[in-house]
Amino acid sequence: MKSSRTTRLAKVVALTSSIALLAAGCSSGASKDAAQPASADNPVTLTVTTFGTQGLDPLYKQYEKDNPGVTIEATNIDTGGNALTDWKTKQAAGAGLPDVQAVEEGWLGQVMTVSDSFTDLNEYGASDISGDWVDWKVKQATDADGRIIGYGTDIGPMGLCYNSKLFKAAGLPSDRDKVAELFGGEDATWDDFFSVGEDYVKKADKAFYDQSGFVWNAMVNQLDEGYYTADGSLNIDSNAELRQRWDQLSDAASKGLSSGQTQWDWGKGQAFVDGSFAVMPCPGWMLGNVKGQVEGAGGNVSDGWDFADVFPGGPANWGGAFLTVPSTSKHPAEAAKLAQYLTNAASQATSFEEAGAFPSNLEAQKSKAVTGENDLTKFFNGAPIGEILGHRAEGVKAQYKGADDSVIQEQVFGPATIAIDKGTDGEAAWNSALSTLQELEIK
Amino acid sequence: MRRRHLRGRLDFKFSPYLYISPFFVLFALVGLFPLIYTFVVSINDWELLGGAGDWVGLDNYKAELASPLFWNSLLNTFSIFLLSAIPQLVVATFIAAMLDQNIRAKTFWRMSVLVPYVVTPVAVTLIFSTAFDEKYGLINNLLGALNLDTIAWKTDVFPSHMAIATMVNWRWTGYNALILLAAMQAVPRELHESAAIDGAGAIRRFFSITLPSIRPTMIFVIITATIGGLQIFTEPKLFNPSSSVPGGPDRQYQTTVLYLWDLAFNRGDFGRASAVAWMLFLIIIVIGVINFLISGTIASSSDKQKSRRFATRKGKK
Numbered sequence: 001m002k003s004s005r006t007t008r009l010a011k012v013v014a015l016t017s018s019i020a021l022l023a024a025g026c027s028s029g030a031s032k033d034a035a036q037p038a039s040a041d042n043p044v045t046l047t048v049t050t051f052g053t054q055g056l057d058p059l060y061k062q063y064e065k066d067n068p069g070v071t072i073e074a075t076n077i078d079t080g081g082n083a084l085t086d087w088k089t090k091q092a093a094g095a096g097l098p099d100v101q102a103v104e105e106g107w108l109g110q111v112m113t114v115s116d117s118f119t120d121l122n123e124y125g126a127s128d129i130s131g132d133w134v135d136w137k138v139k140q141a142t143d144a145d146g147r148i149i150g151y152g153t154d155i156g157p158m159g160l161c162y163n164s165k166l167f168k169a170a171g172l173p174s175d176r177d178k179v180a181e182l183f184g185g186e187d188a189t190w191d192d193f194f195s196v197g198e199d200y201v202k203k204a205d206k207a208f209y210d211q212s213g214f215v216w217n218a219m220v221n222q223l224d225e226g227y228y229t230a231d232g233s234l235n236i237d238s239n240a241e242l243r244q245r246w247d248q249l250s251d252a253a254s255k256g257l258s259s260g261q262t263q264w265d266w267g268k269g270q271a272f273v274d275g276s277f278a279v280m281p282c283p284g285w286m287l288g289n290v291k292g293q294v295e296g297a298g299g300n301v302s303d304g305w306d307f308a309d310v311f312p313g314g315p316a317n318w319g320g321a322f323l324t325v326p327s328t329s330k331h332p333a334e335a336a337k338l339a340q341y342l343t344n345a346a347s348q349a350t351s352f353e354e355a356g357a358f359p360s361n362l363e364a365q366k367s368k369a370v371t372g373e374n375d376l377t378k379f380f381n382g383a384p385i386g387e388i389l390g391h392r393a394e395g396v397k398a399q400y401k402g403a404d405d406s407v408i409q410e411q412v413f414g415p416a417t418i419a420i421d422k423g424t425d426g427e428a429a430w431n432s433a434l435s436t437l438q439e440l441e442i443k
Numbered sequence: 444m445r446r447r448h449l450r451g452r453l454d455f456k457f458s459p460y461l462y463i464s465p466f467f468v469l470f471a472l473v474g475l476f477p478l479i480y481t482f483v484v485s486i487n488d489w490e491l492l493g494g495a496g497d498w499v500g501l502d503n504y505k506a507e508l509a510s511p512l513f514w515n516s517l518l519n520t521f522s523i524f525l526l527s528a529i530p531q532l533v534v535a536t537f538i539a540a541m542l543d544q545n546i547r548a549k550t551f552w553r554m555s556v557l558v559p560y561v562v563t564p565v566a567v568t569l570i571f572s573t574a575f576d577e578k579y580g581l582i583n584n585l586l587g588a589l590n591l592d593t594i595a596w597k598t599d600v601f602p603s604h605m606a607i608a609t610m611v612n613w614r615w616t617g618y619n620a621l622i623l624l625a626a627m628q629a630v631p632r633e634l635h636e637s638a639a640i641d642g643a644g645a646i647r648r649f650f651s652i653t654l655p656s657i658r659p660t661m662i663f664v665i666i667t668a669t670i671g672g673l674q675i676f677t678e679p680k681l682f683n684p685s686s687s688v689p690g691g692p693d694r695q696y697q698t699t700v701l702y703l704w705d706l707a708f709n710r711g712d713f714g715r716a717s718a719v720a721w722m723l724f725l726i727i728i729v730i731g732v733i734n735f736l737i738s739g740t741i742a743s744s745s746d747k748q749k750s751r752r753f754a755t756r757k758g759k760k
């Protein structure tokens with residue numbers, strides 16, 4: 001009796017659950033003909049996932065107009081960090097990835113560990129047009145087997161943002177060419193940078209730069225070999241250059257050069273207008289952030305921010321993105337065509353006008369839209385931003401980024417730079433960074 | 444005739460199972476399956492991007508139990524949990540007792556305590572994290588104006604736990620108060636009246652009648668507060684949203700759920716993260732059972748008191 005009751009119960013459960021499963025079962029209609037190019041008779045929907053402000057929205061509309069049958073469904077995720085989580089989750093699940101996925105330079109190391117899950121764009125003519133971009137951008141997107149997995153969008157060549165009013169008040173030159181000279185011009189070194197800083201701190205009795213984290217990013221990014229050697233092994237403990245730069249930075253922080261601000265927060269922009277600090281290493285995309293922070297705190301042009309054509313330690317790049325085509329895409333040819341369109345010279349010039357994303361496309365870098373005047377140049381006291389960034393992009397080298405590069409940058413050296421800003425001595429902070437490295441079991 | 448009778452009986456017997464099955468089917472799909480799947484992941488060397496690796500048995504659990512970061516996260520979770528749960532429940536019970544009194548504009552007061560709960564946690568956290576900002580925050584500005592030392596709310600361990608517990612308390616106290624109030628309303632007024640006639644004051648009545656009578660609700664509130672407290676995520680995640688390490692640069696307030704999120708999505712170690720998830724699950728069960736036992740003994744001892752009192756009263760008569 002008892003057993004029959006349980007079997008009947010089991011039947012009921014089985015029945016109901018199969019109903020539920022039937023209801024949930026998806027009706028995956030196969031695409032009409034993936035190989036055929038899109039046309040009005042063969043409509044194709046392409047999904048695109050981007051993040052931050054990449055200024056692509058007007059381009060989608062234009063592309064739809066020029067290519068009948070193509071519908072673009074674009075998703076923009078607020079920050080690169082959230083986009084990374086989104087991409088990783090979908091990549092891990094093996095489903096849900098868009099036809100065109102934007103990838104940040106900072107996570108390229110992780111992307112490259114699964115580079116075979118992206119379409120090799122060489123199959124769609126990437127090798128013929130790879131000369132359109134700065135060479136190191138293409139090199140970054142090329143994996144060990146020579147597959148090109150992404151078209152470059154923007155890049156982040158670095159110059160120096162400085163506050164001309166504060167410089168003037170401290171008796172330093174405030175004109176942007178003189179400031180570039182003050183920092184050493186073409187041969188600017190970090191020693192020059194920090195000695196100007198000490199001078200400024202003495203004269204103005206205020207901190208020089210906002211916090212050590214961004215300075216450290218720049219210092220590491222411009223080395224030939226950063227946290228990893230070019231052949232992919234961890235390179236921190238025995239990296240003499242890295243250690244030497246760390247000592248330089250912690251020495252500067254101990255002398256009061258750092259204002260110890262919270263990264264990406266700056267007291268909701270207050271620190272940009274209350275004179276807390278006078279310089280900041282600025283990749284192209286940071287300029288829009290500076291403007292936003294100043295305006296968010298109620299400031300404007302008269303607060304005196306300017307942009308100088310100089311960078312300590314030589315050319316450096318921070319950030320930038322790529323448009324990739326995950327191999328799960330059902331329309332790789334159409335997706336590659338769209339990615340190519342979104343990154344061609346005219347499109348990149350439009351993105352720059354829209355969002356200040358500095359082009360990696362050589363022709364776009366020279367276009368009027370980039371070198372001319374816009375809201376940003378007005379905000380930065382008329383600085384020829386496009387020209388300066390084009391100049392700053394010369395000579396950048398593509399540093400090898402390992403799989404855990406971003407984890408090391410953020411979780412190992414992030415806390416360490418905060419520690420030296422708060423007064424921990426450089427040696428102790430370095431050692432605690434090494435022990436964090438061990439706790440995180442990074443190899 | 445007989446056939447219809449049989450169908451009626453079958454209907455009577457099995458329909459209820461059919462009616463409740465949607466929940467259980469859903470539970471099996473989105474509750475039980477993930478739980479089991481998480482366990483399977485946790486006994487494999489599973490990379491988020493690389494996918495399933497080798498079978499490693501309980502190695503992930505052993506590695507986590509040996510990891511100082513795991514213990515740090517547990518310590519933080521318990522510290523924040525105790526700092527929030529205890530004051531929260533005490534204050535909620537007090538507020539509920541006050542609202543249970545005969546006051547004017549009852550609905551207004553009762554609804555106002557629920558307002559914080561309606562505000563989304565993200566908004567709450569943004570407001571509080573601005574107030575607790577170290578350089579520009581409201582609270583440190585006030586302290587500075589009073590010539591007191593400012594507090595490193597986001598850097599020092601204990602102040603950061605206090606700040607996060609404040610957010611949790613602000614949000615949940617009113618919610619718990621309303622639930623307790625509902626239970627108090629159900630306590631028969633006659634009990635209070637007869638106690639009052641017997642000469643028991645308000646405080647005596649609260650401890651001897653109100654508290655024992657709302658025992659089941661109290662247990663419910665304590666258990667839900669425990670589960671919520673041990674799973675805390677949003678508040679510490681958004682307390683310093685610009686920190687690249689979730690839970691503070693030095694993991695000062697990295698709770699266990701934040702830690703497992705960090706493990707899974709920043710460090711890409713799915714196996715270890717799943718092991719942490721399972722250990723947290725077991726911890727919550729253990730704490731839940733302990734809570735249940737403790738609250739059970741407290742309430743039943745007062746039950747005994749009550750029945751003894753009734754007995755003596757009867758005896759007197």
